Amino acid sequence: MRRYSAFAVAREAARFHSGWERAWGNPEPKRHYEVIVIGGGGHGLATAYYLAKNHGITNVAVLEKGWLGGGNTGRNTTIIRSNYLQDASASIYELSRGLYEDLSQQLNFNIMFSPRGVMMLCQTEHEFRAMQRTAHANRLAGIKTEMVTPHKVKEICPILNIDGPRYPVLGGLWQPRGGTARHDAVAWGYARAASALGVDIIQKCEVTAIDRYGPGGRVSGVQTSKGAITCDKLCIVVAGHSGVLAEMAGFRLPIESMPLQALVSEPIKPCMDIVVMANTVHGYMSQSDKGEMVIGGGTDGYNAYTQRGSFQHIEETVRALCETFPIISRLKMLRQWGGIVDMTGDRSPIIGKTPVEGIFINCGWGTGGFKAIPGSGWCTAATVAKGTPDEVAGPFGIDRFRAGRMIDESVAAAVAH
Amino acid sequence: MLILTCPCCGAECAETELAPGGEAHLKRFGPGSGDDEFTGYLFERKNPKGVHFERWRHAFGCGKWFHAARCTVTLEVFGTYTAQVSEPPQDILDAIRARRPGWEG
Numbered sequence: 001m002r003r004y005s006a007f008a009v010a011r012e013a014a015r016f017h018s019g020w021e022r023a024w025g026n027p028e029p030k031r032h033y034e035v036i037v038i039g040g041g042g043h044g045l046a047t048a049y050y051l052a053k054n055h056g057i058t059n060v061a062v063l064e065k066g067w068l069g070g071g072n073t074g075r076n077t078t079i080i081r082s083n084y085l086q087d088a089s090a091s092i093y094e095l096s097r098g099l100y101e102d103l104s105q106q107l108n109f110n111i112m113f114s115p116r117g118v119m120m121l122c123q124t125e126h127e128f129r130a131m132q133r134t135a136h137a138n139r140l141a142g143i144k145t146e147m148v149t150p151h152k153v154k155e156i157c158p159i160l161n162i163d164g165p166r167y168p169v170l171g172g173l174w175q176p177r178g179g180t181a182r183h184d185a186v187a188w189g190y191a192r193a194a195s196a197l198g199v200d201i202i203q204k205c206e207v208t209a210i211d212r213y214g215p216g217g218r219v220s221g222v223q224t225s226k227g228a229i230t231c232d233k234l235c236i237v238v239a240g241h242s243g244v245l246a247e248m249a250g251f252r253l254p255i256e257s258m259p260l261q262a263l264v265s266e267p268i269k270p271c272m273d274i275v276v277m278a279n280t281v282h283g284y285m286s287q288s289d290k291g292e293m294v295i296g297g298g299t300d301g302y303n304a305y306t307q308r309g310s311f312q313h314i315e316e317t318v319r320a321l322c323e324t325f326p327i328i329s330r331l332k333m334l335r336q337w338g339g340i341v342d343m344t345g346d347r348s349p350i351i352g353k354t355p356v357e358g359i360f361i362n363c364g365w366g367t368g369g370f371k372a373i374p375g376s377g378w379c380t381a382a383t384v385a386k387g388t389p390d391e392v393a394g395p396f397g398i399d400r401f402r403a404g405r406m407i408d409e410s411v412a413a414a415v416a417h
Numbered sequence: 418m419l420i421l422t423c424p425c426c427g428a429e430c431a432e433t434e435l436a437p438g439g440e441a442h443l444k445r446f447g448p449g450s451g452d453d454e455f456t457g458y459l460f461e462r463k464n465p466k467g468v469h470f471e472r473w474r475h476a477f478g479c480g481k482w483f484h485a486a487r488c489t490v491t492l493e494v495f496g497t498y499t500a501q502v503s504e505p506p507q508d509i510l511d512a513i514r515a516r517r518p519g520w521e522g
Binding site for chain 1: 418419432433436437439440452453456457459460461462463464465466469471489490491492
């Protein structure tokens with residue numbers, strides 16, 4: 001891999017940009033790999049990268065049925081934060097946020113991490129108390145967040161209307177080192193760095209079946225649209241389609257797949273330099289570098305794989321945001337889309353072993369997976385390499401449902417997040 | 418927008434009038450059952466990409482529960498039927514097979 005640098009730009013400018021090489025390889029699949037990762041989104045690519053980087057396992061293939069980062073990695077609103085209530089969540093999301101800090105340097109790929117600050121609004125008395133509790137928990141966990149007054153909220157984000165009749169702002173939970181990053185770049189950066197370490201990234205390769213050594217036996221490989229491939233270990237990282245892959249492998253997951261929507265406005269001049277999250281009304285907004293207001297909404301209430309979502313959900317979101325941000329009331333919306341999110345009952349992810357020997361899974365990130373990509377890849381790789389979950393991934397095992405050891409972030413936030 | 422016909426009052430309801438109730442025909446395991454059965458009943462879901470049987474409630478109408486058979490990929494509705502059954506009736510299965518010839522229940 002040739003490094004990207006200011007010098008490289010100058011060198012290529014001098015020779016009409018004839019020397020840029022492919023960012024990542026495009027190999028045909030081999031017959032056998034030590035580890036196969038199904039899913040070429042952020043989490044899958046990060047898992048493959050850390051398998052190679054941290055554990056020296058380079059005989060790895062990432063199988064992607066479409067194109068890299070074409071699922072939820074390319075469909076989210078790119079918010080990065082770690083202000084979670086539960087200890088287990090705080091440690092994995094803070095690990096992740098910390099890795100984002102210098103990820104551009106580590107990957108030699110500009111992922112445009114912008115720690116512009118994340119403000120979670122308190123718009124009901126209950127939410128205010130819950131956020132105070134979260135702020136205390138964050139302090140104990142060593143995560144820098146603070147409760148701020150409505151006056152301070154207004155100072156940090158002047159376009160906010162803090163005394164609306166229906167959704168007044170009673171305070172805010174402010175994480176100054178939260179922010180955003182370029183979502184495609186995260187997938188591409190991991191793909192390029194993993195490819196340079198010897199990982200095979202195989203796109204347009206759909207897994208159609210999972211093979212096992214006899215019924216009840218361990219995993220032996222996968223059938224794909226590019227033929228059969230055998231492996232020692234298999235890691236399923238497919239978000240919304242986790243249920244489909246689990247069915248192929250012969251087990252069920254505590255997961256339901258639902259559409260989650262986002263939309264962007266026409267580009268306008270810079271007016272908001274932070275991320276604002278209004279959880280009560282399911283409205284999440286930031287301004288992209290192009291000037292578009294990027295808005296995320298809530299999930300649909302029923303199972304679907306449509307990548308569209310129902311209109312009334314964005315209507316609800318936009319209606320509430322118009323009160324909180326009167327400035328956006330006349331903006332035209334340019335695009336709307338949906339992604340299929342994998343929701344668990346406790347709104348926390350599942351990382352670890354599955355009932356089938358040799359198969360590992362990373363799923364259940366629901367509506368908030370983007371922020372977790374580096375940390376998730378980091379500890380999923382450790383789990384796959386060692387065969388047992390590491391300290392951070394441990395609490396997120398699938399056995400927590402059976403044991404009643406839920407990591408209940410749905411109660412902590414009162415909404416999915 | 419998803420539109421279902423309530424089999425109790427006959428109204429054609431938009432989804433804003435309805436409350437989704439999750440996967441239908443779960444077999445309930447209670448006291449005396451094993452851990453695996455209880456975990457399965459409480460948490461594990463089929464979550465199919467395709468034909469799905471669901472419970473719905475006509476929340477902003479007659480208030481009654483009912484069942485629906487629906488495709489989670491196309492949002493096609495195969496039919497709705499009474500809540501007082503523990504498996505889909507034959508006419509619903511026929512309607513599904515007519516539209517999805519390869520479907521295995």
